[in-house]
Structure formats: C-alpha cells, structure tokens
Amino acid sequence: MSKTKKAETSHYEILFIIPNKFTEDESKTVMDMVEKTITDNGGQITLSEYWGKKRLAYEIKHNTYGYYGLFEFDVAGELLAKIDQTLRLSADVLRHQIVIKKIKSQEEVDRDQKIQAKINSKKVEVDKKEKEVEKTKKTSSTRKEKKVDLKDLDEKLEGILNADDLI
Numbered sequence: 001m002s003k004t005k006k007a008e009t010s011h012y013e014i015l016f017i018i019p020n021k022f023t024e025d026e027s028k029t030v031m032d033m034v035e036k037t038i039t040d041n042g043g044q045i046t047l048s049e050y051w052g053k054k055r056l057a058y059e060i061k062h063n064t065y066g067y068y069g070l071f072e073f074d075v076a077g078e079l080l081a082k083i084d085q086t087l088r089l090s091a092d093v094l095r096h097q098i099v100i101k102k103i104k105s106q107e108e109v110d111r112d113q114k115i116q117a118k119i120n121s122k123k124v125e126v127d128k129k130e131k132e133v134e135k136t137k138k139t140s141s142t143r144k145e146k147k148v149d150l151k152d153l154d155e156k157l158e159g160i161l162n163a164d165d166l167i
Helices: 023-042 076-088 107-142 150-161
Strands: 009-019 044-060 064-074 097-100
Touching: 009 023, 009 044, 009 076, 023 044, 023 064, 023 076, 064 076, 076 097
Parallel strands: none
Antiparallel strands: 009 064, 009 097, 044 064
8 A cells, every 4th residue: 555645535635826827717717627627536626715816935937926726625545646647747737735634523613713712802802902092192192282382482481581570
C-alpha cells in the first residue's frame, strides 16, 4: 500500500490560483473546469468559494495578481493523484495545493461557535469603550475651542497696566 494513497474516501480541500491573463468571467469558467475535473474523477464537491482577484505575495510566471478559488470535496485516495496531475498539467491553473481537511464533530463546531461568540462580545465592548473615549475627546476639544482672541487679551493687559491701584 502506498504512503500517499488511501483506499477509503477522505475529505480534502484544494486552494488554487488562476492567472491574471483571464477576465473575471473567464476565471469563473476555469473554476468550473477545476470542479469538472474533480467530479469526473469521482469526487463530490461539498464547498465551493470564489475569493476573487488578489495580489500575490510574490511574482509567479510573470503574474502579480491572480484569482483564488477554494473547493472542499470527498474522493477516494487513489483518484486524488489523477486530479493532482490534471491540475499540474493545466495551463489555466497557476498554482494549487490539496490538503486533507478534518471534518469537525458537532461538539467541535459548538465549541468554535462559543469561542466566536466570546470574541464578538469582546469586540462590542472594545467598540463601546472606543466610542466613549472619542466622545470625551470631542467634549474636551470643544472646551479647548473656547479660546480668547488676541485682541481681547491685549485690551485686558492694557486695562491692567493702566489701572491706578496697581501699586
């Protein structure tokens, strides 16, 4: 038995980049081609996401931008090599990476939702505090805006200096 191939069906995730030479609509047809490649080789798509045009971290084959796509799918291990080879030989896919995706149990999903709820509540609290700070800054800045004009100061100074009861 091979180290890379499994006989049973596993859950995988593929992230791929389509070159910038395509338009937005053409990149979606390339994404459909990748989906067809997976389904033709016995895969079943469970999640499909189109992330759109993004800047690449470094230039790949004279491309600085690319269209990103993500699929999650189930397929038998021996058929995964065919999908990988087809995409590797395709000129329409700049880069791709296939990884095994762990399927979360209901307990793990519930735990993640609780953690996300805590994070969201903390964000709300921080936003409230930031608004209060901004509000206090605005009120203190309005107090500072009540400045005395230079002419008024000169007049008061003249009045003090001309006063008879100074000394």
